[in-house]
């Protein structure tokens with residue numbers, strides 16, 4: 001067998017293998033899907049059966065401790081679900097609140113500050129005449145005593 005024959009055979013085998021793998025993948029995927037569908041139908045029937053058993057138990061037509069336990073567990077889960085759904089509704093209703101800066105106090109909120117004049121001692125604002133030494137208010141422009149201009 002020559003080199004080309006080998007090469008050709010290798011390529012041919014590669015194609016066959018790829019084709020085989022593709023068909024295998026297709027087949028297994030299909031079968032997997034069909035098996036899943038059957039499982040889904042079984043689960044659905046089981047759920048239906050459970051629903052019926054639950055109803056019959058509640059109607060007093062089934063007397064079974066196991067079914068009773070399951071029915072009680074279902075009731076507890078339903079109660080929890082009601083609470084959870086309410087919680088969810090509240091969480092969905094929450095809105096983002098922008099953090100607001102502290103507003104400046106409105107005039108009505110301002111504490112009125114009573115103004116009191118500082119109790120300063122009435123220091124006698126006086127000056128003395130440079131000529132006769134007479135004491136007079138600083139506002140005087142002439143000495144009342146000697147008439148000298150003091151402003």
Ligand SMILES: [Zn+2]
Pocket residue numbers: 129130131132133134143144145146147148
């Ligand atoms: Zn004077």
